[in-house]
Amino acid sequence: MALYNYYVYILSHPDNNVLYVGVTNDLMRRxxxxxxxxxxxxxxxxxxxxxxxxxxxxxxxxxxxxxxxIKGYSKIKKTALINKSNxxxxxxxxxxxxxxxDPSK
Numbered sequence: 001m002a003l004y005n006y007y008v009y010i011l012s013h014p015d016n017n018v019l020y021v022g023v024t025n026d027l028m029r030r031x032x033x034x035x036x037x038x039x040x041x042x043x044x045x046x047x048x049x050x051x052x053x054x055x056x057x058x059x060x061x062x063x064x065x066x067x068x069x070i071k072g073y074s075k076i077k078k079t080a081l082i083n084k085s086n087x088x089x090x091x092x093x094x095x096x097x098x099x100x101x102d103p104s105k
Contacts, residue, residue: 006063008070010053010082011043016089019078020048023067027054031093051093053082 007027011020011034020043024030031051037044057063070078082089092099 004058004060006057006060008055008057008063008067009051010070010078011048012050012052012082012089013046013048014050016050016052018046018048019075020046021067021071021078023063025060027051027098028093028096031098032096035093050089050091051098052086052089052091054092054098 004025005027006023006025007030008021008023009027009031011022011031012018022030033039034043035049037049043049055063055066057066070081073081086092090099
Protein backbone atom coordinates (compact mmCIF):
# COMPACT_ATOMS: atom_id res chain seq x y z
CA MET A 1 0.00 0.00 0.00
CA ALA A 2 1.42 3.37 -1.03
CA LEU A 3 1.76 6.15 1.51
CA TYR A 4 0.40 9.58 0.77
CA ASN A 5 0.52 12.92 2.52
CA TYR A 6 -2.60 14.26 4.17
CA TYR A 7 -2.75 17.40 6.24
CA VAL A 8 -4.96 18.75 8.98
CA TYR A 9 -4.58 22.50 9.12
CA ILE A 10 -5.84 25.53 10.96
CA LEU A 11 -6.34 28.88 9.27
CA SER A 12 -6.90 32.14 11.08
CA HIS A 13 -8.28 35.55 10.23
CA PRO A 14 -5.40 38.09 10.10
CA ASP A 15 -6.51 39.39 13.52
CA ASN A 16 -6.43 35.80 14.91
CA ASN A 17 -10.04 36.03 16.09
CA VAL A 18 -11.61 33.43 13.74
CA LEU A 19 -10.33 29.89 13.21
CA TYR A 20 -11.02 27.26 10.55
CA VAL A 21 -9.95 23.59 10.66
CA GLY A 22 -9.64 21.60 7.45
CA VAL A 23 -8.10 18.49 5.89
CA THR A 24 -6.45 18.13 2.49
CA ASN A 25 -4.06 15.99 0.48
CA ASP A 26 -2.34 19.06 -0.99
CA LEU A 27 -1.63 21.74 1.59
CA MET A 28 0.03 24.16 -0.83
CA ARG A 29 -2.90 24.09 -3.27
CA ARG A 30 -5.55 24.29 -0.58
CA UNK A 31 -4.00 27.25 1.25
CA UNK A 32 -3.53 29.01 -2.10
CA UNK A 33 -7.26 28.50 -2.76
CA UNK A 34 -8.16 29.92 0.65
CA UNK A 35 -5.83 32.92 0.29
CA UNK A 36 -7.18 33.76 -3.16
CA UNK A 37 -10.80 33.07 -2.18
CA UNK A 38 -11.20 30.62 -5.08
CA UNK A 39 -13.84 28.54 -3.28
CA UNK A 40 -16.85 30.31 -1.82
CA UNK A 41 -17.66 29.51 1.79
CA UNK A 42 -16.70 30.22 5.37
CA UNK A 43 -13.04 31.11 4.79
CA UNK A 44 -13.70 33.52 1.94
CA UNK A 45 -16.68 35.09 3.74
CA UNK A 46 -14.73 35.72 6.94
CA UNK A 47 -11.28 36.34 5.38
CA UNK A 48 -9.73 33.31 7.10
CA UNK A 49 -6.52 33.00 5.10
CA UNK A 50 -3.55 32.73 7.45
CA UNK A 51 -2.06 29.25 7.89
CA UNK A 52 -1.11 29.03 11.56
CA UNK A 53 -0.95 25.26 12.19
CA UNK A 54 -0.74 21.94 10.38
CA UNK A 55 -0.05 18.27 10.97
CA UNK A 56 0.93 15.65 8.34
CA UNK A 57 -0.45 12.12 8.14
CA UNK A 58 0.27 9.10 5.94
CA UNK A 59 -3.30 7.83 5.93
CA UNK A 60 -6.47 9.74 5.13
CA UNK A 61 -8.50 8.07 7.89
CA UNK A 62 -6.02 9.28 10.52
CA UNK A 63 -6.15 12.81 9.12
CA UNK A 64 -9.95 12.86 9.05
CA UNK A 65 -10.15 11.55 12.63
CA UNK A 66 -7.69 14.21 13.79
CA UNK A 67 -9.61 16.94 11.96
CA UNK A 68 -12.80 15.87 13.74
CA UNK A 69 -10.98 15.82 17.07
CA ILE A 70 -9.60 19.34 16.61
CA LYS A 71 -12.95 20.65 15.35
CA GLY A 72 -14.43 19.40 18.62
CA TYR A 73 -11.94 21.39 20.67
CA SER A 74 -12.94 24.63 22.32
CA LYS A 75 -11.41 27.79 20.91
CA ILE A 76 -9.15 27.92 23.97
CA LYS A 77 -7.83 24.43 23.27
CA LYS A 78 -7.32 25.19 19.55
CA THR A 79 -5.44 28.35 20.52
CA ALA A 80 -3.23 26.37 22.91
CA LEU A 81 -2.47 23.87 20.13
CA ILE A 82 -1.37 26.70 17.83
CA ASN A 83 0.60 28.46 20.58
CA LYS A 84 2.59 25.31 21.29
CA SER A 85 4.22 25.21 17.83
CA ASN A 86 3.61 28.73 16.50
CA UNK A 87 3.41 31.14 19.46
CA UNK A 88 3.77 34.24 17.27
CA UNK A 89 0.99 33.06 14.94
CA UNK A 90 3.24 33.57 11.92
CA UNK A 91 1.63 32.77 8.55
CA UNK A 92 3.25 29.44 7.66
CA UNK A 93 2.46 29.93 3.97
CA UNK A 94 4.79 32.50 2.44
CA UNK A 95 5.38 33.16 -1.27
CA UNK A 96 4.00 29.77 -2.26
CA UNK A 97 6.08 27.87 0.32
CA UNK A 98 5.15 26.18 3.56
CA UNK A 99 7.31 27.30 6.49
CA UNK A 100 7.91 24.80 9.26
CA UNK A 101 7.31 26.24 12.73
CA ASP A 102 10.41 26.89 14.82
CA PRO A 103 10.66 23.89 17.19
CA SER A 104 12.74 25.88 19.69
CA LYS A 105 9.72 27.99 20.65
